Amino acid sequence: MIKLENVTKKYVMGDNIVMALNGIDIHINEGEFVAIVGPSGSGKSTLMNIIGCLDVVTGGYYELNQIPIQDYDKDELADIRNQQIGFVFQQFNLLNNFSALENVMMPMTYAKVSKKEREERAHTLLSLVGLSDRTEHKPTELSGGQQQRVSIARALANNPAIILADEPTGALDSTTGIEVLNQLKKLNQDGKTVIIITHDPDVAQTTNRVITLKDGCVVSDERRQDYD
Amino acid sequence: MIKEYFAIAFRSVLAHKIRALLTTLGVIIGVASVILLMSLGNSAREEAANQIRGIGSNLIFVNITDRQGNLPNDWLDNIQEAALIKDYSQLISSSAVYVVEGQDVNVSISGVNDKYASINSLDMSLGRFLSEYDLEYDTPVVVVGSKIPSLLFPNQEIIGNTMIIKGMPFTVVGVAEERGTNFSGDNDMMVYIPIRYAARMSGFSSINKTFYIEANSEDNVDFTLNRVLTYLESIMPSTSSYRAFSQTQILGVLDTLMSLLTTLLSGIASISLIVGGIGIMNIMLVTVRERTKEIGIRKALGARQSQILAQFLIEAIIITTLGGGLGLLVSYLGTLLITFLTDFNVLLGLDAVMLSLVFSLTIGVIFGIYPAYTASKLEPVEALRFE
Numbered sequence: 001m002i003k004l005e006n007v008t009k010k011y012v013m014g015d016n017i018v019m020a021l022n023g024i025d026i027h028i029n030e031g032e033f034v035a036i037v038g039p040s041g042s043g044k045s046t047l048m049n050i051i052g053c054l055d056v057v058t059g060g061y062y063e064l065n066q067i068p069i070q071d072y073d074k075d076e077l078a079d080i081r082n083q084q085i086g087f088v089f090q091q092f093n094l095l096n097n098f099s100a101l102e103n104v105m106m107p108m109t110y111a112k113v114s115k116k117e118r119e120e121r122a123h124t125l126l127s128l129v130g131l132s133d134r135t136e137h138k139p140t141e142l143s144g145g146q147q148q149r150v151s152i153a154r155a156l157a158n159n160p161a162i163i164l165a166d167e168p169t170g171a172l173d174s175t176t177g178i179e180v181l182n183q184l185k186k187l188n189q190d191g192k193t194v195i196i197i198t199h200d201p202d203v204a205q206t207t208n209r210v211i212t213l214k215d216g217c218v219v220s221d222e223r224r225q226d227y228d
Numbered sequence: 229m230i231k232e233y234f235a236i237a238f239r240s241v242l243a244h245k246i247r248a249l250l251t252t253l254g255v256i257i258g259v260a261s262v263i264l265l266m267s268l269g270n271s272a273r274e275e276a277a278n279q280i281r282g283i284g285s286n287l288i289f290v291n292i293t294d295r296q297g298n299l300p301n302d303w304l305d306n307i308q309e310a311a312l313i314k315d316y317s318q319l320i321s322s323s324a325v326y327v328v329e330g331q332d333v334n335v336s337i338s339g340v341n342d343k344y345a346s347i348n349s350l351d352m353s354l355g356r357f358l359s360e361y362d363l364e365y366d367t368p369v370v371v372v373g374s375k376i377p378s379l380l381f382p383n384q385e386i387i388g389n390t391m392i393i394k395g396m397p398f399t400v401v402g403v404a405e406e407r408g409t410n411f412s413g414d415n416d417m418m419v420y421i422p423i424r425y426a427a428r429m430s431g432f433s434s435i436n437k438t439f440y441i442e443a444n445s446e447d448n449v450d451f452t453l454n455r456v457l458t459y460l461e462s463i464m465p466s467t468s469s470y471r472a473f474s475q476t477q478i479l480g481v482l483d484t485l486m487s488l489l490t491t492l493l494s495g496i497a498s499i500s501l502i503v504g505g506i507g508i509m510n511i512m513l514v515t516v517r518e519r520t521k522e523i524g525i526r527k528a529l530g531a532r533q534s535q536i537l538a539q540f541l542i543e544a545i546i547i548t549t550l551g552g553g554l555g556l557l558v559s560y561l562g563t564l565l566i567t568f569l570t571d572f573n574v575l576l577g578l579d580a581v582m583l584s585l586v587f588s589l590t591i592g593v594i595f596g597i598y599p600a601y602t603a604s605k606l607e608p609v610e611a612l613r614f615e
Contacts, residue, residue, distance in 0.1 A: 054528055054608045075532045081608075082530020093525045093612070097243055109232050110530040154529070 001161070001193060002028040002051060007060035009046050009216075020046040022216035024060070030161065033188040034195045035204035038213035045166065047213065048197045052085055052164045053077045065161075082110050086155025086192075088184075090167035092147040094139040100126060100150045101135040107157040125153035129183060145176030152183055163187055163194045169203055181206050229535075230542075237543035240515075241550075251511045252551030254504025255591060259555025259584040261497035264562045266580040269490025271573060273483055279408065280479045284349040285446050286314070287475040288453050290439040290460070294469045299436045303459065311455035314444040317344040318423055322432045324394060326380055333379055336418045337393060339426025340440075345371075345404075347442040355387045355402030358422055362401075366425045370398035374406040375416040393421065394429055449474045501587055504551065505595040512544050512599035523603050524611025537604040544596025545589060552588025556581060 009021040020043045028034055038044045049055035050062060053069060062069045064080065072080065081087075094103045104122040113121070126135050129149040139147050148168060155163055165184060169177030185206060188194040196207060204210045212220040241248045292299060300306070304316045320339040325332050344350070345357035353374065362369050370391050377386040381400075390397045398421060407415035426432050443452040453474050460470050516523070523536060563574040 049609050052528070054612070075534075078527065078530050078532045081528060087528055089612075093521075093528070095522055095525060097239060106526070107529045109229075110526075110532070110535060112229060158530075 001030045001065055002026070003061075003063040004051075005061040005063075007050065007057050007062055009043070009050065009055070010058040019216050021050070021057075024213075024216070024218055026211060026218065026221070028193065028195065030193055031188070031191055032193055032209055033185065033207045034193075034209045034211060035207040036195065036197045036211045036213060037199060037201065037204045039199060041215075042213040043216040044197050044199075044213050046216075048164060048166050048195075051195065052087060053080050078110075082107055083158050084160050084162060086152075086157070086160040086163045088148070088151050088155050088163065088165035088168045090170040092139065092144075092151045092171070094147055094150055094154070096139050099136050099138055100131060100142065100153075103139070103150055104154045104157055107154060111158050113158075121157070122153070125156050126150070128156075129153045143176075144172050145179060148172060148176070148180050149183065152180070152187075156187070161193055163192050165194065165196045167198055168196060169198070169200070177203075230538075233535075233538050233542045234546070236539055237546050240519075240543060241546055247511065248547055248550070251508055252504075252547055252554060254507040255501065255548050255551025255588055256504075256555040256558060258497065258501030258504045259552050259588055260558040260562065261500060262494050262587070263556065263559035263576065263580040263584050265493045265497050266490060266583070267559070267563055267574050267577050268566070269486060269493065270577050270580075271575060273486040273490070275572065276482050276486065277479055280475055280482070282349060283475060284347065284442065285475050285479075286443045286449055287347065288441040288443060288449065288456060288472065289475075289478075290441060290456060290470065290472045292437045292464075292470050299463065301436065303463070304439065304441070307455060307459050311452050311459075312444045312448045313452055314442045315343040315347050316439055316441040317341045317347055318435065319344070319438045319440060320423060320426055320432045320435055321438075322394070322426070322429075328379060334417065335376065335380075336413055337426070337432075338418055338420050339423040339432060340420050341423050343442075344420065344440065347440050350407070351405045352402045353405045355400070357402055357404075358420060362422050363424070366422055368396060368398045368425060369401045369422070371402040371404060371420040372400055373404050373414075373416040373418040375414075376419060377403060391419070393419070394431060396429065449476060498587070501591060505548070505591040508544060508547055508591070509595035509599060511547075512540065512596055513602065515543070516540060516599050516603040519603075520606060520611050520614040523606050524608055524614060527606070527608040528612055533604040536606075537600045540600035540603045541593070541596045544600065545592035548588045548592030548596075549585070552585050555588070556584060559584075 004024050004026045007021055007024040008019065011018045011020055024047065036044050036047060046055070050057055053064070056069070065084065069077070087093075095106070098106070101119070101122050104125055105118040108118040108121065123132070123135065126132055129152055131146060131149055131153070134142060134146060139150065142150065148171075163184065168180055168184065172180060181203065184194050184196065196203060198204055207224075209221070209223045211218060304313065307313070308316070317340050322337045324335050324337060326335060327333070340358070342358045342360050342363050345352070350357070352371075355371070357371050358369065361367070370393065372386070372391070380391070381389055386400055386403055389400045391400055392398075404415070409415065427435055441452065441456065443449045453472060456472055460472060461467065464470050526536060560576055563576050566572060566574045
């Protein structure tokens with residue numbers, strides 16, 4: 001479902017050329033639960049931006065659902081992000097002026113789902129993450145863990161096949177972090193492809209495949225056989 | 229979808245009420261001044277036209293500016309029939325100063341004939357105008373303007389009273405209705421005496437200089453004027469030594485002048501609208517920068533460029549239309565105030581209202597498009613990184 005072949009990403013900063021990604025080959029199949037780990041500067045955020053269609057490759061080939069991404073224009077990329085990928089960010093990235101419910105409804109607005117259906121679905125998703133009593137709260141009135149659960153609900157809004165989580169536990173204490181990871185694990189068990197980007201080995205251990213990056217290259221790709 | 233954009237835009241306008249109000253201030257002032265000036269101009273035109281029409285639209289005014297080339301005393305009698313003249317009156321003028329309670333009061337004195345009142349549509353509020361008899365027998369009688377009784381004869385019976393004019397006693401026989409001020413001065417401070425009597429007194433302008441002529445119908449005014457002009461041309465040494473024009477011509481000139489003035493003033497006022505628009509663009513650019521993160525989030529979650537563009541453009545349009553509406557309200561209150569403070573009746577013209585709304589909408593689009601475009605072109609990765 002995700003196929004990266006010899007992907008490079010080059011940034012020009014003044015006179016310096018930085019190779020953020022330097023020949024990445026990764027295949028991820030449908031239903032996998034993958035952690036992409038590496039120290040800071042290893043290129044994992046760049047990789048997540050490319051997988052999430054937020055950024056484009058400098059060289060190489062990226063195919064999502066059998067379709068090469070370079071064939072798409074900006075609006076089509078926006079549609080892919082809207083329909084096929086659910087984002088979970090480290091800093092939650094919720095809109096503070098809007099209620100939890102409205103935040104979850106937002107991706108559906110861009111998918112032109114009717115208002116009634118949006119509301120129903122947002123209610124369902126918020127109760128799925130255990131926040132049915134917090135639908136009218138603004139993000140600032142919610143705890144970090146609750147905010148991250150709102151953003152998981154938002155990621156599921158258009159029922160995407162892929163969940164892309166960038167340091168989802170980075171801003172949370174360990175207890176709520178485990179809750180969030182369990183939620184992601186449950187999504188994987190329900191059939192979603194879940195990709196977590198993290199620098200934390202403990203987080204990586206909850207997944208069944210760990211891809212390690214260093215200096216823009218894949219240095220290891222291990223599948224855990226004992227994963228339940 | 230449009231409904232959602234409006235909802236989102238209203239939310240962000242409401243989130244910054246004071247800022248939105250201050251931003252719209254430029255548009256409010258601009259729209260209010262354009263509407264107010266347009267309405268004032270139109271009302272002034274209407275007022276002037278009414279005043280002139282009140283004097284009589286059949287009226288032709290002749291003024292001899294130099295004495296070379298003698299006009300025969302009876303020149304109008306000679307052309308009266310051929311030129312379709314109904315009536316005419318000559319006018320000679322002077323003025324006198326009366327001292328009332330230590331204050332100088334200036335009174336204009338006009339020597340006219342008995343036809344003058346009907347030619348000029350001058351109505352009486354008391355008594356009568358000069359009569360044919362008064363003219364024939366040179367009776368020392370006077371008709372006074374509406375302000376004279378209270379100024380010179382306070383608490384006195386006015387009809388039958390004696391008014392001293394340049395040392396001569398005149399019996400007051402009538403009081404004219406209030407007329408206001410026009411190009412011939414303050415009509416209410418004027419007194420009228422028989423012309424031949426006036427001509428014998430000292431200090432009057434010379435005779436055969438100023439004439440008021442009434443055409444026998446409104447349709448014949450131009451014909452009459454042409455005949456009069458032809459005659460004057462034949463007898464006067466040059467065309468620069470006389471002037472003759474009809475009331476309709478004055479009305480036309482005045483109307484052109486007033487609309488020019490109105491357009492000019494509205495044009496100046498609309499500069500403030502443009503300044504207001506620039507203010508809006510400025511704030512929208514700040515807003516876009518402030519909300520870069522929000523734009524990043526929306527784009528990451530699937531907003532297309534056109535959707536971000538629409539969101540911010542609608543926000544700008546809401547702000548300017550709000551300004552337009554408030555400006556309309558302000559100008560409405562302004563017209564009420566002017567009508568209340570002066571006796572000038574100002575009406576808010578429908579054209580002004582429509583124009584201002586179209587204006588504020590257009591300003592919103594013109595000055596909102598650039599910030600909105602900037603927002604729509606942000607790269608999602610860059611925008612998300614913004615704190």
